Amino acid sequence: MQVTAMDVYRLLPKTNCGKCNEASCMAFATKLIEKEVTPDDCPQLSGDEKQKLEDLLAPAVKEITFGPEENPVVVGGDEVLYRYELTYYNPTALVVDLPDDLPSEELLNRAQRIMDLEFERTGEKLTLDAIALRNKSGSPEKFAEAAEAISQLNFPVVLCTFDAEAMRKALEVLGDQRPLLYAAREDNLQEMADLSVSYGCPLVLFSPGDLEEMKNLSRRLRSMGVTKIVLDPGTFTGEGIGDTIDNFVMIRRLAVEDRDEDFRFPIMGIPALSRLTVSDKIEANIREATVAATLMNRYADILILAGTEIWEIMPVLTLRQGLYTDPRKPQAVDPGVYEFGDVDENSPVILTTNFALTYYTVEGDLKSGDVTAYLLVLDTEGRAVDVSLAGGQLNGPAVADLIKETGIEERVRDKVMIIPGLAAPASGEIEDDTGWKVLVGPRDSSGIPDYLEKLASE
Numbered sequence: 001m002q003v004t005a006m007d008v009y010r011l012l013p014k015t016n017c018g019k020c021n022e023a024s025c026m027a028f029a030t031k032l033i034e035k036e037v038t039p040d041d042c043p044q045l046s047g048d049e050k051q052k053l054e055d056l057l058a059p060a061v062k063e064i065t066f067g068p069e070e071n072p073v074v075v076g077g078d079e080v081l082y083r084y085e086l087t088y089y090n091p092t093a094l095v096v097d098l099p100d101d102l103p104s105e106e107l108l109n110r111a112q113r114i115m116d117l118e119f120e121r122t123g124e125k126l127t128l129d130a131i132a133l134r135n136k137s138g139s140p141e142k143f144a145e146a147a148e149a150i151s152q153l154n155f156p157v158v159l160c161t162f163d164a165e166a167m168r169k170a171l172e173v174l175g176d177q178r179p180l181l182y183a184a185r186e187d188n189l190q191e192m193a194d195l196s197v198s199y200g201c202p203l204v205l206f207s208p209g210d211l212e213e214m215k216n217l218s219r220r221l222r223s224m225g226v227t228k229i230v231l232d233p234g235t236f237t238g239e240g241i242g243d244t245i246d247n248f249v250m251i252r253r254l255a256v257e258d259r260d261e262d263f264r265f266p267i268m269g270i271p272a273l274s275r276l277t278v279s280d281k282i283e284a285n286i287r288e289a290t291v292a293a294t295l296m297n298r299y300a301d302i303l304i305l306a307g308t309e310i311w312e313i314m315p316v317l318t319l320r321q322g323l324y325t326d327p328r329k330p331q332a333v334d335p336g337v338y339e340f341g342d343v344d345e346n347s348p349v350i351l352t353t354n355f356a357l358t359y360y361t362v363e364g365d366l367k368s369g370d371v372t373a374y375l376l377v378l379d380t381e382g383r384a385v386d387v388s389l390a391g392g393q394l395n396g397p398a399v400a401d402l403i404k405e406t407g408i409e410e411r412v413r414d415k416v417m418i419i420p421g422l423a424a425p426a427s428g429e430i431e432d433d434t435g436w437k438v439l440v441g442p443r444d445s446s447g448i449p450d451y452l453e454k455l456a457s458e
Contacts, residue, residue, distance in 0.1 A: 003056055005029040011053045013044040032057060035089075060256040061301070062264050063090065064202045064228050066130075066180040067156030073129050075230070075301040076266035081256050084327055091324040093129040093302045094292075094316065095158055097272050099136035100146035111150050117308060119317070122331055122356040126317040132182070132304045133170070135161035144169035151177060158182050158204075158304070164191035175199040180302075182206070182268075183232060189217060193224040201228075204268055208234030211247060218262040229265045230302060237274035237291055244269070245298050252299040266301030275306055285312040292316045296323065330382025331356035337406040338363075341372030345413040348373045348452060350441070351399065352420060353380040353388050362445040369449030374412070378402050385422040394423055396433030403434055420445075 008029040015025065020041045022028040031037045032053075039045055039053050063077040077089040096114045098107065111131055118127040131150060135143040143161060147170040150157065157179040159170050167181060178199075183206035184192035196203040203226055207214035214233060221229060233247040248267055254260040271291040278284040285307045292303050296319060307313070325331055332354045340363075341347075352362050354377050366373065378398060380388035388394040399417075403409055415436040419427060421443030431438045442451050 003033065005033050007056060008032050008053065011049060011056065012042065015044065017044065019043050059089070060259060060264060061252070061266060062228075064180075064230055064266050066158075066178050066202050068154050068177045071154060071156060072178075073156045078252075078299075079256070081252060083323065087326040087328065088324050090301070091320050092296050092300055093156075094313075094320070095130040095132045095302060095304045096128055096308055097132045097134055097160075097304055097306045098146075098150075099134050100139075100143050101137040102146075104145075104149055107146055107149055108153075111153055111155070114308060115153065115155055117310070117313065119310070119314060121318060121321060122360045123333065124321065126321060128308075128313070130156035130158055130180075132158040132160050135163060135166050135170075138163075140166035140169045144173055146170075148173040150174075156180075158302075160304075162188055164188050164195065167192065167195055171195060171199050171201070175201065178202075180204065180230065184217070184221065186213070186217065189220060190224065193221055193226050196228070197225045202230060203228065204230045204232050205265075206232045206234075208232075209236065209243065209247065211250060214251075215260075215262040218265070222261075230268050231263065231265050232268040232270070235270040235273050235291070235295070237271075237287070238277060241291065241294065245294065248295065248298045248300065267299055268302040268304070269295035269300040270304045271295065272304050272306035285309050288312065289316055293319050296320060332379075332382030333359045333377060335377045335379035335402065337408050338375040338377060340366045340375060341370070343372055343374055343411075345411065347412065348418060348455075349376060349408060349412060349416065350374065350418045350448065351376045351378060351423070352445075353378050353383060353385050353394060355380065355382050355384045355388075358384050362448075365445040365448055371449055371452060373452070374408060376402060376406065376408060376417070385420045389423055389426060394426060396426065396429035396431075399430050400433045403436070418448075418451075 009026050012025040012029060020028050039050050059077045059079050061076040061078045063074055065072050065074045067073045073093050074090045075093050080086045098111060114128055114131055118125050133146055143166045151174050157174060159167060159179045160182045161167050178201055181196055181201050181203045183204040185206045192203055205217055205221060207217055231251060233251060236244045251263050251267055254263040271288045274287045274291045275284040278287055288305060288307050289312045292305060293316060295303060333356055335354050350373050352358055352375060359377060378394060380393040383391060383393055417436045418439045418441040421441055424440045427438045427440055442448060
């Protein structure tokens with residue numbers, strides 16, 4: 001059941017003292033729900049009252065943090081089953097497999113490539129989150145050597161071995177960077193629990209295809225003092241993908257709807273396992289990306305991949321970006337005037353909206369076309385051209401205000417503005433309210449360079 005502001009308010013002092021810098025305790029309660037403040041921001045809260053409030057506000061899925069203090073990965077923290085009900089927090093961590101049997105130089109080179117992989121979309125840099133160091137060699141000594149080699153990178157790590165001795169040796173050189181330990185199961189539960197508690201590292205619980213066993217093992221781990229747990233119910237690819245999805249969904253339902261303490265933890269999936277039954281490399285990459293996308297859509301909080309081809313990783317990163325944007329807050333850029341190239345009084349003026357995807361698409365097309373122009377960005381509350389036109393945000397008075405606020409009229413000789421093709425229905429209104437001549441440009445911003453070239457030749 002979702003916690004309301006009134007539920008929170010009942011646990012507050014109700015003095016409206018203002019020491020939290022809010023107008024009232026109810027206003028503070030609302031911000032607590034929105035995670036804009038914390039119970040620590042109320043100086044009158046202490047003891048049992050504060051603990052009760054923290055327990056009430058604790059998310060259905062507990063947050064787990066791993067990695068170096070200055071470069072942590074946080075997973076979990078979700079409150080709802082469906083994104084439209086609130087939002088999803090803490091994007092799915094994308095982790096790339098790195099076997100420990102590689103030569104030292106190749107190990108570090110591959111780790112560096114994982115760290116350096118990134119691309120930009122709508123102004124946000126999309127990157128990978130961690131390395132999964134796998135004890136492929138089977139040697140505790142080799143595992144520890146590889147762990148020591150990558151410790152210098154100060155990058156989040158998942159240590160992957162069922163051998164408690166190998167895990168202990170790796171933790172001796174990497175434990176201070178708080179790696180995620182993979183994994184505990186029935187046959188090594190006590191040993192892995194001891195290592196988790198001793199080093200303060202979160203621990204993955206592996207129980208493939210058996211949620212009853214997972215529930216029992218989760219309870220036993222917590223009785224051993226392990227509170228930071230990640231659940232891996234097994235990733236069965238191919239014909240077994242349906243069972244995998246069912247297990248992921250069931251775990252998240254038990255956490256959110258039933259608040260079942262044994263399942264209120266982040267979920268791990270391993271799309272890399274999909275490669276085991278595929279010999280063709282391209283097909284393996286495609287299948288891995290497909291499994292990753294499927295599991296991310298079904299509550300996966302951590303995914304371990306094997307491929308690093310940009311064409312495989314890009315759609316997975318893009319999907320993650322879309323899933324973890326707040327549906328209540330459209331992605332937007334600051335309105336105003338932006339300059340492209342060496343502008344002067346003769347440079348054209350182009351209008352667009354402040355929806356981030358629209359702006360960065362236009363920006364990319366202007367830069368790739370080597371266009372020199374002023375770009376007027378209208379505040380449409382983060383809506384695209386056609387949506388803002390239908391919703392009334394893109395209108396004559398709004399554009400007139402934008403011209404006045406930016407002072408663009410004083411920077412150009414001719415009062416001529418090029419508007420998007422999709423905004424053509426508003427061209428007359430914009431002309432009437434601004435006093436500018438309005439030209440209807442192409443529907444797609446990729447056509448702007450050719451449009452301007454043709455316009456200049458007339």
